[in-house]
Amino acid sequence: MSSWKDNLRTIEPYVPGEQPDLPDMIKLNTNENPYPPSPKVQEVLDQYDINALRLYPDPNSQHLVDAIAEYNGLNSDQVFVGVGSDDVLAIAFMTFFNSKKPILFPDITYSFYDVWAELFQIPYVQKPLDDHFEFVRSDYYGENGGIVIANPNAPTGVVQELDALRDIIDHNRDVVVIIDEAYVDFSDHSALELIKEYDNVLIVQTYSKSRSLAGMRIGHAMGSAELIAAMNDVRFSYNSYPMTRLSVEIGAAAIRDKAYFEEMRKRVVDTREWTKKELTRLGFTFGDSKTNFIFAKHKTIPGEVFFDELRKKHIFVRRFGNNPRIKDYLRISIGTQKEMEILVQELEKIEKMH
Numbered sequence: 528m529s530s531w532k533d534n535l536r537t538i539e540p541y542v543p544g545e546q547p548d549l550p551d552m553i554k555l556n557t558n559e560n561p562y563p564p565s566p567k568v569q570e571v572l573d574q575y576d577i578n579a580l581r582l583y584p585d586p587n588s589q590h591l592v593d594a595i596a597e598y599n600g601l602n603s604d605q606v607f608v609g610v611g612s613d614d615v616l617a618i619a620f621m622t623f624f625n626s627k628k629p630i631l632f633p634d635i636t637y638s639f640y641d642v643w644a645e646l647f648q649i650p651y652v653q654k655p656l657d658d659h660f661e662f663v664r665s666d667y668y669g670e671n672g673g674i675v676i677a678n679p680n681a682p683t684g685v686v687q688e689l690d691a692l693r694d695i696i697d698h699n700r701d702v703v704v705i706i707d708e709a710y711v712d713f714s715d716h717s718a719l720e721l722i723k724e725y726d727n728v729l730i731v732q733t734y735s736k737s738r739s740l741a742g743m744r745i746g747h748a749m750g751s752a753e754l755i756a757a758m759n760d761v762r763f764s765y766n767s768y769p770m771t772r773l774s775v776e777i778g779a780a781a782i783r784d785k786a787y788f789e790e791m792r793k794r795v796v797d798t799r800e801w802t803k804k805e806l807t808r809l810g811f812t813f814g815d816s817k818t819n820f821i822f823a824k825h826k827t828i829p830g831e832v833f834f835d836e837l838r839k840k841h842i843f844v845r846r847f848g849n850n851p852r853i854k855d856y857l858r859i860s861i862g863t864q865k866e867m868e869i870l871v872q873e874l875e876k877i878e879k880m881h
């Protein structure tokens with residue numbers, strides 16, 4: 528007998544880091560920013576006329592698109608906005624990856640890429656990073672249906688230089704190359720300038736990490752006007768009003784407050800560098816993180832031990848236990864300086880116990 532169940536789109540979903548809600552917790556598991564959003568965001572909320580919410584938002588999210596374009600020195604037709612960069616990336620996959628050839632991305636990277644590929648039935652091949660979690664460039668020279676690179680990469684934190692990206696793009700002028708820059712504000716260079724040279728490069732960024740607005744869901748893509756127009760055609764075939772009125776105004780206000788952004792970003796980076804020294808002292812090894820997290824492994828004690836012991840103390844970090852290459856690593860988001868001091872004390876106690 529046939530059943531509606533025969534025609535389900537079955538998919539194993541992406542599993543985000545847990546969102547516990549304990550009053551005393553130290554939450555270092557989903558790379559959120561420990562500092563509040565810009566005070567300009569509070570101003571928008573304080574002055575907001577709720578009567579505006581009766582009406583649908585602007586389908587083009589023009590205020591937000593214009594603010595992002597201005598901040599980055601681009602034309603507005605080079606900017607696409609979405610409900611977090613997850614939404615932006617999903618639409619980019621749908622828009623650009625429609626050949627029968629496999630798309631390429633590393634074996635250790637953002638674990639949503641393979642889920643979207645499965646969901647949209649896009650063939651894909653995962654290319655192993657080398658033992659130092661570096662890209663093997665020549666793996667990306669062959670024929671393919673498109674490329675996705677997180678830079679800095681997650682969860683490794685390792686950044687690739689522009690020359691390496693340029694080399695990969697030069698070998699791939701007839702497919703779209705997506706560069707996911709979720710963590711770029713904690714590194715020292717963006718690949719944004721490449722969109723001026725290459726009409727097939729899409730840069731994706733987010734408000735969730737460096738702008739402390741994970742709860743608002745704002746992400747954006749930047750690229751040639753042709754790439755952006757193609758994404759908008761897909762977007763408007765699916766949902767005409769993706770961004771709420773509030774996210775548009777809050778997003779525009781937040782990106783204009785450059786001084787606050789610079790200050791918060793510096794705090795996170797300073798604490799990251801402090802934490803690196805402490806982790807080294809405790810016997811951890813890690814790549815040179817250019818993100819707001821450190822992906823670290825202890826020289827003798829398994830990752831699971833630290834993970835479980837920290838959890839008992841309501842300190843939450845992330846671990847990818849089902850990937851054998853990285854099961855002993857902890858991905859530790861950078862919290863406030865105080866939170867990281869407590870983390871280090873607890874790691875030290877666990878180390879002495881084992």
Ligand SMILES: *Cc1c(COP(=O)(O)O)cnc(C)c1O
Nearest residue numbers: 611612613637681709733735746
């Ligand atoms: C956090 C993250 C995203 C998604 O962020 P949004 O909150 O959806 O904007 C995308 N890519 C990578 C690599 C990330 O770490």
